[in-house]
Amino acid sequence: MDSRSWLLLQPDPPEHDLPADLRARDRFGGRDCGWVAQMRPFVRHFSQPGQCVFDPFCGFGTTLLAAALEGRSGCGIEIDAARAELARERLRRHGVDAPIAVGSLPQTAIPRAIDLCLTNVPYFGCRWPSDEAGPDEGQLYLENDYAAYLHRLRDIFHTVRRALPEGGFCIAMVENLTIQDRMLPLAWDLAGVLRGLFVAREERLLCYQRDKQALPAGATRSNRSHEYALIFQKTRETPCIASTRAELRAMAEAGFAFEVFGSFASWLSRDDDTAPRPPGDADLLLPDDQGRFDALLHWLHARNYELTLWGEAVLPPLPLERLRAHWYLRAQRRDRLGRLVRLDLCLDAHA
Numbered sequence: 001m002d003s004r005s006w007l008l009l010q011p012d013p014p015e016h017d018l019p020a021d022l023r024a025r026d027r028f029g030g031r032d033c034g035w036v037a038q039m040r041p042f043v044r045h046f047s048q049p050g051q052c053v054f055d056p057f058c059g060f061g062t063t064l065l066a067a068a069l070e071g072r073s074g075c076g077i078e079i080d081a082a083r084a085e086l087a088r089e090r091l092r093r094h095g096v097d098a099p100i101a102v103g104s105l106p107q108t109a110i111p112r113a114i115d116l117c118l119t120n121v122p123y124f125g126c127r128w129p130s131d132e133a134g135p136d137e138g139q140l141y142l143e144n145d146y147a148a149y150l151h152r153l154r155d156i157f158h159t160v161r162r163a164l165p166e167g168g169f170c171i172a173m174v175e176n177l178t179i180q181d182r183m184l185p186l187a188w189d190l191a192g193v194l195r196g197l198f199v200a201r202e203e204r205l206l207c208y209q210r211d212k213q214a215l216p217a218g219a220t221r222s223n224r225s226h227e228y229a230l231i232f233q234k235t236r237e238t239p240c241i242a243s244t245r246a247e248l249r250a251m252a253e254a255g256f257a258f259e260v261f262g263s264f265a266s267w268l269s270r271d272d273d274t275a276p277r278p279p280g281d282a283d284l285l286l287p288d289d290q291g292r293f294d295a296l297l298h299w300l301h302a303r304n305y306e307l308t309l310w311g312e313a314v315l316p317p318l319p320l321e322r323l324r325a326h327w328y329l330r331a332q333r334r335d336r337l338g339r340l341v342r343l344d345l346c347l348d349a350h351a
């Protein structure tokens with residue numbers, strides 16, 4: 001993959017296409033099947049030969065076929081049992097052995113140790129022919145509520161994050177949608193979800209040379225002529241010590257009581273923030289007091305901090321019970337030089 005921010009994709013050669021007989025057996029007619037050519041540059045660039053590529057929404061096994069063609073192993077999870085079987089059959093015809101589990105994260109175990117997550121997410125608002133309620137439970141195509149849909153994606157990618165090694169990449173392909181003439185910025189919302197879990201690395205635009213199709217009014221509309229590849233990495237981003245110190249000073253001057261503890265406490269006396277292994281965050285102990293806690297959250301919010309409990313965005317007022325249940329609240333912001341300040345707020349149980 002070169003350094004351009006966009007890739008102009010050519011359709012797959014017939015031997016990589018989803019075979020017509022398998023397509024015909026799919027409930028959707030294989031409508032949401034991606035291209036092998038779309039995945040191969042990402043497999044090459046973000047994993048090493050012999051490593052394992054995982055797709056949590058593996059559909060017809062396109063990602064796993066791309067991984068095999070690039071000399072990687074693969075594994076996937078697909079909630080639709082019939083589709084998982086089609087993917088297995090497709091891979092068998094290519095002589096590829098890549099396990100596919102039927103189910104969904106976080107409940108279903110990832111079949112083997114993984115090095116890269118590469119996927120096309122199931123889009124919100126797509127039709128899905130639901131038979132009985134049972135077998136389709138967990139099917140994201142059937143989720144009617146957009147906030148709940150994003151929440152479930154967050155839970156799934158949270159599990160992916162845990163399974164990836166330090167430094168591993170998580171790449172999600174997604175587009176913004178128009179549903180009934182309303183734009184739904186799914187790509188940007190998913191980027192927000194992933195930002196709570198990973199460090200954003202880059203975006204690529206995947207462009208397809210396709211004629212705009214005539215689409216029925218009122219449907220989920222997409223001409224699929226471009227799509228984003230959102231590239232995130234599981235890595236420890238080092239906050240800026242100088243910027244963090246300045247923020248702690250401002251917090252104290254605003255009258256908030258806190259105690260700095262853990263690894264950051266030992267750095268406070270230093271001027272140099274280039275020494276090895278700087279702390280990943282500043283841990284702060286707060287008084288166990290609802291009013292003072294909410295006042296601090298309002299102050300942080302006004303200074304443009306993002307406030308999250310285990311990756312989920314929160315706003316003040318926030319009951320202390322919720323903080324206790326999660327152990328810490330993360331407050332994070334960047335200054336105009338892009339420098340990161342990350343504060344983890346905990347309650348002082350002994351205060």
Ligand SMILES: C[S@@+](CC[C@H](N)C(=O)[O-])C[C@H]1O[C@@H](n2cnc3c(N)ncnc32)[C@H](O)[C@@H]1O
Pocket residue numbers: 032033034035056057058059060061062063077078079080083103104105119120121122123138139140141
């Ligand atoms: C865009 S398709 C993936 C197609 C795949 N990239 C390919 O080209 O072969 C998304 C898939 O996610 C599956 N899916 C939906 N909800 C899921 C969930 N909660 N867990 C796992 N798979 C799910 C759908 O059944 C669908 O097959």
